[in-house]
Amino acid sequence: MTWLAEHWLDLFGWLGSALLIVSLLQTRVLRFRLLNLGASVILVTFNALLAVWPMVGMNVATSAINVVFIARMLRDRHSEAAYEVLEVGPSDAYLCHFLGVHEADIGRSLPGFSAGDLTEDDLAFQVQSGDETVGVVLIRGEGEVAHVLLDYVTPRYRDFSPGEFVWRRASRLRDRGFRKVVTPPAMLAPYYDRLPQDWRPVGTSYELTL
Numbered sequence: 001m002t003w004l005a006e007h008w009l010d011l012f013g014w015l016g017s018a019l020l021i022v023s024l025l026q027t028r029v030l031r032f033r034l035l036n037l038g039a040s041v042i043l044v045t046f047n048a049l050l051a052v053w054p055m056v057g058m059n060v061a062t063s064a065i066n067v068v069f070i071a072r073m074l075r076d077r078h079s080e081a082a083y084e085v086l087e088v089g090p091s092d093a094y095l096c097h098f099l100g101v102h103e104a105d106i107g108r109s110l111p112g113f114s115a116g117d118l119t120e121d122d123l124a125f126q127v128q129s130g131d132e133t134v135g136v137v138l139i140r141g142e143g144e145v146a147h148v149l150l151d152y153v154t155p156r157y158r159d160f161s162p163g164e165f166v167w168r169r170a171s172r173l174r175d176r177g178f179r180k181v182v183t184p185p186a187m188l189a190p191y192y193d194r195l196p197q198d199w200r201p202v203g204t205s206y207e208l209t210l
Contacts, residue, residue, distance in 0.1 A: 009049060030073050030159035037066035037068030077160045078196070084128045085165050087172070090118040090138070095126065098133055104144075106152050109188050113150055122149065123176075127162040133163040144179040151183065153189075164195045167208060174210045181208040 004011075016039050023035035040063040047055040076082035088095050099106065099115040118138065123146075127135035131160075134157040138149040151163045166172075166199045173181065183190060186202040192199035192206040198202055 003017065009046070012042065014132070016046055021101050025080045027155040030070070031158050033066050033073070035117075035174045037063055037070065038065060041104050041186060043140060057206060073160075078164070080165060080168070083134070083162050083165045085169075085172075086126045086128060088126055090120060090122045090124045091121040092124065093137070094133075095124055096137060098126075099121070102152065102154065105155065106150065109152065110184065111138045111186055111188075117147070125166045127165055129157070134160075137163050137180075138196045139173070141178060144177060146173050146178040148181060148183045148187075151187070163191075163192045164197070167195065170210045179210050 017178060019042065020039035023039055023149045026032040026035060040059045044056055044059040044063060047053075047059065083140070090125075096115065103115070119140075121141070122172055123139040123141070125137045126133050127137070135153040137153075138153050140147045140149050153160070153162055167181070182202075183192065190206060192208075193201070197208055199208050
């Protein structure tokens with residue numbers, strides 16, 4: 001107990017440094033910002049207690065930058081101004097390239113999916129944030145039912161739900177005669193219960209009435 005009392009400040013500083021390193025290892029942009037903010041706040045306190053004012057100033061600035069970015073991300077996460085949905089062909093060269101680049105990660109979130117099984121009758125939507133593709137939704141029609149073949153989000157944007165912008169405009173599917181959307185039962189960590197649309201769990205899948 002005496003050792004801990006003598007060295008608590010050092011341990012506090014090490015905690016901030018460790019959290020800073022962990023934040024730099026994150027691929028998700030929101031998680032990176034939150035962890036980095038936590039590290040910066042700890043290091044502000046640590047350096048202030050040691051009266052190392054240049055480091056206090058740097059970490060105050062880092063904290064402020066993180067707060068601004070976090071506020072912007074949370075503001076834009078459900079904003080149609082931040083994302084755009086593009087309908088593309090299932091054999092589009094860029095889409096095939098995207099699916100190939102992310103093949104291993106897609107396999108972890110939806111085992112059994114194969115881009116080679118797509119047909120020209122399938123629907124493909126890319127979700128864009130600026131010029132960056134942050135998600136892809138692939139759909140196969142069966143009568144009035146739109147079966148989701150893939151609803152994939154890149155690791156950087158996995159703290160968000162950009163696929164929701166495909167479902168927001170139900171008319172893009174309803175005008176094609178679809179009346180219901182059904183997700184695949186094998187999908188890992190589905191996010192549909194967090195969406196503003198009225199998705200309901202049915203077994204291990206989710207359904208949306210259009």
